[in-house]
Amino acid sequence: MVKLKTDEEIAILKENAVLVSKTLAEVGKKVAPGVTTMELDRLAETFIRDHGAVPGFLGYGGFPYTLCLSVNDVVVHGFPSDYRLVEGDIISVDCGTIFKGFYGDSAYTFPVGEVSAETAKLLEVTKESLERGIKMAVAGNRLGDIGHAVQSYIESFGYSAVREMVGHGIGRNMHESPEVPNYGNAGQGKKLLEGMTICIEPMINMGTRNIYLHENGWAISTSDGKYSAHFEKMVAIRKDHAEVLTDYDYIEGKKSYN
Ligand code: MG
Numbered sequence: 619m620v621k622l623k624t625d626e627e628i629a630i631l632k633e634n635a636v637l638v639s640k641t642l643a644e645v646g647k648k649v650a651p652g653v654t655t656m657e658l659d660r661l662a663e664t665f666i667r668d669h670g671a672v673p674g675f676l677g678y679g680g681f682p683y684t685l686c687l688s689v690n691d692v693v694v695h696g697f698p699s700d701y702r703l704v705e706g707d708i709i710s711v712d713c714g715t716i717f718k719g720f721y722g723d724s725a726y727t728f729p730v731g732e733v734s735a736e737t738a739k740l741l742e743v744t745k746e747s748l749e750r751g752i753k754m755a756v757a758g759n760r761l762g763d764i765g766h767a768v769q770s771y772i773e774s775f776g777y778s779a780v781r782e783m784v785g786h787g788i789g790r791n792m793h794e795s796p797e798v799p800n801y802g803n804a805g806q807g808k809k810l811l812e813g814m815t816i817c818i819e820p821m822i823n824m825g826t827r828n829i830y831l832h833e834n835g836w837a838i839s840t841s842d843g844k845y846s847a848h849f850e851k852m853v854a855i856r857k858d859h860a861e862v863l864t865d866y867d868y869i870e871g872k873k874s875y876n
């Protein structure tokens with residue numbers, strides 16, 4: 619069952635999305651060679667609680683941390699650890715909140731120091747594929763329009779989209795209907811309705827789309843060991859446009875906050 623949201627509910631989801639965006643910005647400022655991923659997790663939890671919210675991932679399905687921190691070939695759901703970031707790494711930071719009874723959920727992949735041109739291209743193309751998916755998130759279009767926009771763009775660079783993990787509806791639950799795949803056929807799938815709120819989150823691999831699950835039952839990596847990037851925004855479906863709730867301007871230093 620897809621739960622359509624009222625404008626009041628979408629406003630609360632936006633408050634969550636903005637807090638997640640600011641948390642990602644705080645984490646991004648600290649991403650550097652020598653920093654442990656656990657330090658990033660600690661600062662995110664403190665920042666979220668200082669703003670009167672609760673970490674959305676902590677305890678969700680038994681997940682033990684505030685952030686999913688996925689380095690290099692880890693696609694998603696990496697555990698924070700004592701691993702020290704190294705120049706040339708990339709780290710996907712996926713963050714959730716609970717505030718006023720609703721969830722927030724967004725992600726951004728940061729380069730650690732200077733990365734290779736090949737790696738920088740993966741980040742740029744994955745982020746752009748998210749924007750292309752978002753452009754299709756308008757009432758009357760179909761889920762396949764979003765997936766097709768992402769897939770066709772990234773495949774033109776020789777990359778592949780992970781299929782086992784998908785985007786999702788979001789509201790009082792972190793994962794609601796519908797599923798939002800990063801592949802698909804234009805004009806097919808469920809129709810997008812005004813008031814739907816979804817997370818679009820391309821997980822894009824430099825090489826094969828195949829993945830494997832780590833022994834901890836959470837982290838997922840590429841089968842070939844090549845890098846994977848992940849960007850995620852919350853979007854409300856409107857009659858003639860996609861209303862983007864997540865704001866990367868905080869992360870990219872185009873907007874200040876406290
Ligand atoms: Mg998500």
Ligand code: MG
Pocket residue numbers: 712713723724725819850
């Ligand atoms: Mg997420």
